[in-house]
Amino acid sequence: MNVTTPIMTPTLFRLLFSFFLTGILTTAQAQLPIRNTRWTGVVLAPTDVQVVLTFRRDTLLITPQHETTPLETMRYEQVGDTxxxxxxxxxxxxxxxxxxxxRLIYTNNGENLKLLPIGDDCRERQHAFESKAAFRRERLNLAQPPRNWPYLDPVQxxxxxxxxxxxxxxxxxxxSVPVIVGVLDSGVDITHEDLRDVIWKNPKEIPDNGTDDDKNGYAxxxxxxxxxxAKDGTTSEYDQPEITQTYILLKAKYDKADPAKLNPTEKRQYETYQTAKNQFLKRYQASQPKRIAFxxxxxxxxxxxxLREKLPDSQLTPATVRQVDIGTDSVALAIKSVLxxxxxxxxGSFGNYLNLVRKNWSRFRQIMGSEALIAFNPDYNPRAAIGDNPANPTERYYGSPRMIIGKSQQLAVHGSHVAGIIAAQRGNGKGIDGVADNVRIMPVSVVPANGDERDKDVANGIRYAVENGAKVINMSxxxxxxPFKEQVDAAIRFAEEHDVLIVHAAGNNGENYDSLPAYPSARYENGKIAQNVLVVGNSTWRLTDGLPSRSSNYGIQTVDLFAPGTEILSTLPNNEYASFSGTSMSAPMTAGVAALLRSYFPKLTAVQVREILMKSSYKPDIQVRKPGRIGPIVPFNTLSRSGGLLNAYNAVKMGIGK
Structure with missing residues (x-):
């Protein structure tokens, strides 16, 4: 038999199936995939032998180090962590x-591996893998960093x-003491194998009794x-972009307003409305053909x-479809354009394509018509199921205690990844180790999977986290x-008054944050700066001119420091893992270190933690390429207020000295 054939032998399949039936694998979870990896270490055969384990598509080769002929070739199958x-x-x-x-046991964020025997028909094979030392992952692509690169040391x-x-x-x-970190995001998979034991539990609330036991307003x-x-826990995947939200929310008040008669807050809202209106009307007009089509x-x-009758029964191109003559009727032309x-x-053929569209009509219509039907549709109400009044920014008590992920896994993708960076359970041999070891993640869902977050949700999310004990809040x-900046300002000020640190992602436009309109903002409407907000840019693993990510925003006045945010491995819904990049990853890296300080040095205030993180940052004296498409070479210390990179070791040293 060809050993590279991607099938499981009947014997292997039956044995795995019987293991499921007997309960041995009932707790097996999706793990880091072993396929296409290579590891070096020791097997006992019968004495120590340095070997390389190479996991190909479905074949494991065990080869003595520095040799090419395998000692052993095995077929393998991975099911979860088994x-x-x-x-x-x-x-x-x-x-x-x-x-x-x-059992696959990972440490160091997947850089080390041990094979823990569950049961083996061959005692010699089991003995071979009983070495106490873990196997070390070899990088097959040297241009990529090790999986645990964010935790390594720039000097050593x-x-x-x-x-x-x-x-x-x-x-x-x-x-250390437990620290609650509020993750204001899209949602978190609280059942994930690497998160479920670090999720915050409200000690004063009785589950599912429909009663607000702790009287905090949220049953x-x-x-x-x-x-x-919604009340049943379902969450719409779609909200509208900020320009549509702002246009709808402020149109009645400001469309015909006289700016000369407005107070400063109203004048800012008026200007915000005018910006939104100009952009919205352009996008609205551009989306009309799709509105007509559906x-x-x-x-x-x-x-x-x-169209099907006019097209050949063979593979086509989009251009072929567009070239079909169906007359000048605007509706027909719009439908042809969408298809x-x-x-x-x-x-394949156009007929096969139409069959697929018909079978998935609801999804096709939702995706292809989203701009016209949802994003730039002033008559669409994405909040109908929630039951709140979007135009009332002071409304507080709405929403649900649940997030049913179901088929819409993307609802919790971003938030789960962020939560894992902060606090994925350390030392459990699964997936990854989060930054902080004595943290409870408080999921607060305020960011839609598609569309923009709303000011009232952000403000309420901050207040909820603060009122329920969070000492650090991450906002990626x-x-x-x-449109309702004053509500968010008030919530940030509320957090500041209650000694809560807010860590905010700088954004991924490759632009100068100092000159960008960017919200939430540490600058209050009165011009004062919140002392409890830390803004973070994205750094790579390279101590070269490529240290700052090209996509990261920067700013010597508004970005406080940089932190690892490129190729960051973390948790995804349904016990999965993946690497993401962006300041969305840099912020939780920083929030994790902030939580670490507040856990081991609980007397430190939020302002002191912010100060320590900036002062303790590692400051490489190097020239780097300024983020952006074609950035000039500049000193790295000109890209942020601290001029440095997040450094947990230096921060802990300063914490010990306080």
């Missing part, structure tokens, strides 16, 4: 019918990490609150059938318009 092995050829006395099952490892391992060396033996808020949720379903399919935009060559989101 690995099934079966010999194909090699020197061991193991037969080809015997199977071994091993020559990688621009935060020196987290060194920080924990300093903290050995020191007591059944056992694990946080979803300000975008207005009449029967007409849509009538035109689709006409051409949605066609991909892999769909932002926008250019803020």
């Amino acid at each position: 690995l099934a092995l079966q010999k194909v050829s090699g020197e061991s006395p193991c037969g080809t019918s015997g199977t071994g099952f091993y 490892d020559s990688i621009a990490g935060i020196s987290l391992y060194r920080a924990y060396e300093l903290l050995k033996g020191r007591p 059944d808020d056992v694990n946080g609150w979803n300000f975008m949720g 207005a009449d379903t029967a007409r849509f399919w009538q035109v689709a059938s006409q 051409a935009d949605g066609y991909l060559p892999q769909y 989101f932002g926008k250019r318009l803020s």
Whole structure:
């Protein structure tokens, strides 16, 4: 048999299936994929032998280090965190019918691996993997960083990490207290294997009794609150962009207002409305053809059938569809345009494409018509199921204690990734280790999967987190318009008064944050600066001119420091993991270190923690390329207020000295 054939042998399949039936694998979870990885370490055969484990598509090669001929070739199958092995050829006395099952135990964010025996028909194979030392992952692509690069040390490892391992060396033996971190985001998968044990639990709330036991205004808020949720926990994937929201919210008051008669707050809102109105009307007009195309379903399919008759029964291109002559009727032309935009060559013939569209009509209409039907539709109300009044920015008590992810996994993708960076359970042998080791994540859902967050949700989210004990809040989101900025300002001031640090992502436009309209903002409407807000840019692992990410915003007046945010491995819904990049990752990296300081040095105030993080930042004396498309070479210390990179080791040293 060809050992590269991507199938599971019947024996292997039956054994895995029987393991499920007997309960051995019932708790197996999705893990970091072992496929296409290579590891170096020691096997006992019978004495120590340095080997390389190479996991190909479905084959494991065990080769002595510096040699090319494998000692052993095995077929493998990964199911969650369990690995099934079966010999194909090699020197061991193991037969080809015997199977071994091993638990994959990861440490150092997937950089180290141990195979923990569950059961093996071959004692010699089990003995070989009983070495106490872990295998170390080899990078197959040297242009990519190690998975744990954010935790490495810029001096000792020559990688621009935060020196987290060194920080924990300093903290050995020191007591800590639990710290609650509010994650204001899209939502968090609270059942994830690496998150479920670090999710905040409201001690004063009785689950699912429909009663507000702790009298905080939010019934059944056992694990946080979803300000975008309907009563049944469902959450719409779609809200509208900020220009549409602002246009709808402020039109009645400011469309015919006289700016000379407005007070300063009203004048700012008036200017915000005018900006939104100009942009919205352009986008509204541009979306009209799609609105026309989806207005009449029967007409849509009538035109689709006409197109099918005129097109060959073979693979096409979008251009071929556009070239079909169906007359000058505006509706027919709009429908043709939509169908051409949605066609991909892999769909095959146009007839096959239409069958796919018909089977997935609701989703097709939602995606292809989203601009006309949702994003720039002034008559669409994305908040109908929530039941709040979007025009009332002072309304506080609405939403749901639940977020049902269901098929819409993207609802919790971003928030789950952020939460994992901060506090994924350390040392459990699964997935990754978060930054902080004694943290409880409080999920507060305020950011839609599609569209922009609303000021009232952000303000209420901040207040909810503060009122329920959060000492650090992470906000990995932002926008250019803020119709109710005064409400968000008041919430930030409320957090400042209650000693809560807010960590905010600088954004990913590759622009100077000092000159951008960006919200939420640390600058209050009266011009004063909030002392409890820390704004973070995105750095890479390179201690070269590529240290700042090209997409990161920067600003010597408004960005406080940079932190790792490129190729960051973290948690996703349904026990999955992936690497994301952006200041959305840099902020929770920083929030994690802030939580670490507040956990081990609980007397530190939010303002002191902010000050420590800036003063303790690592300040490489290097020239870098300014973020943006074609940025000039500038000193790195001109890109932020601190001029430095987040450094947990230095921060802990300063914490010890306080």
